[in-house]
Amino acid sequence: MGIQGKLPVLVLFLPPALLLFTLFVILPMGEAAWYSFYDWNGYGLPEKFVGFRNFELLWRTSAFTTALGNNFLIILVSIVIQLPLALWLATMVSNRIPGAVVFRLIFFMPYVLADVAAGLIWRFVYDGDYGLFAAIASMFNVASPYVLADRHLAIYAVLAVIVWKYFGFHMMLFIAGLQNIDKSYYEAAEIDGASRWQRFRSITLPLLAPTIRLSVFFSVVGSLQLFDMIMPLTGGGPSNSTQTMVTFLYTYGITRMKVGFGSAIGVVLFIICVTLAFGYRRIFMRND
């Protein structure tokens, strides 16, 4: 009975997904690997084989190493600043205190907004002529800073927007994690006279470890694909100081239609993603 029913399901239900996925995900990725060995403008067939030259060129482009460094800086800031902030807020609003639900929603709201909108809003905030920074500067009677036009400051301005936009998402992860912790641990600890900090250190933190690893994982993934927010803020400038790998790919590969070079960037990004995904899962998420 079951056997006869199987065939129509296999024939009808799987092919659409397989076709779409193969056509628009797997094949392009394979082609990226292929094109990365050619110098090609996208028309006709790729014929000019250049071996590893695109990769060598990539490594010698200083904007690319800046981009790579920025991506790791974003991951670092996510772990050192954003994660503790999110966890701290989660421990506060996961209690049933008046207004907790409203605070949660407010903190989560930036996450729902498009990166492009968030980027534009902050472009205004940082604006040295009209923005909030200009107003604050004039309040203290100092020359207004043009944060996004400063080669050394711009990346920190971008990092602040990233934390502003994403801490709420990580907070929600932590709230979900905190709600899974058995309340009786806390009651027992309280009876034993454990302080608030002791309870946090010896109950919350260890039991939240899987969520923390998950949060770090999302920070890594998010950093590696960051693009939408950079474009309205700085477009990768000034002088390439805020490039990420994807904005670099866009600026140097797509807008100049250098398919081979752009594909080489894609391949490097792919290798980094897969290595991190496998490595991270193997090392940290083995037991989750």
Next chain:
Amino acid sequence: MTDRTLAPTAPTTLGATPTKPARRASAFSSHRMSFVTWLYLYVSLFFVAAIVLLPLLTTALGGFKTLGDLRVHPFGLPGEWQWSNYTDILLSARYWQMLGNSFLIATLTVALTLAVAAMAAFTFAHVTFFGSSFLLNYFLIGLMFPVATAILPLFIRIRDLGLLDTYWGVVLPQVAFGLGMSILLFRRFFQNVPKELFDAAFVDGCGYLGYFWHITLPLSRPILATVGIVSFVGSWNSYLLPLILLNSDSKYPWPLGIMVYQGEYSSDWQLILAFITLTILPTIIVFFAAQKHIVAGLTAGAVKG
């Protein structure tokens, strides 16, 4: 205008909690807070909330100002409310066209994702066949790298298929890249449907197709909602794919349209702010109207992946 939508929703969300006064009271008596703790808690929360809301509120209010007013007082209420900044945009065809484009692309993406992913996941959950786990892992490869890695070959493929500058040219890759996650979420849900239902249905002469249509789908509303929300929000906010795959302004979804607008009115910040406010307004309204589902959907989608 953002502040107006925030204010009335606050009491309603607050109003949602006191439905369980007993539990709340008990939670409180067991954790009696000292005044200092209370103060520390609320000062911190209000401080962070202010940092989150301040940029949003100044954006919404800035849209009501004149450029001169904005320059002198970026904070605070407008000296004279310039409603025309907003009404001009609301009466322009371009605003509605942008939102319409975004809505169309997102709706097509959601519909196709739900159909294709649910069918595939159903096969993986209920039909045992040779190569099943291999094929599932094949789809999960898609979870490991972002769309940007293959963007140039994707562009060439879409161009060669003649789909450049069409809605489908954006929709199809979006669906394809969402498949891994969607199939994973659906499959986990389908597997948890009690096996007895399946057996009973088969005894009654219901085949796989009938089972999928009459039993699985009606039972799957929560997961359909989750996957739908994740892919709708993703598509509504997406920027990179439309940027590369669309050429004509008339097809631009709002994240692209807003960048074009910003480019045109680069120093007229009051207009740009009004435009930003109006484009994020739908998101904020929907977020507060369906906050429970959206928060659950977006975090569950992430956690279960």
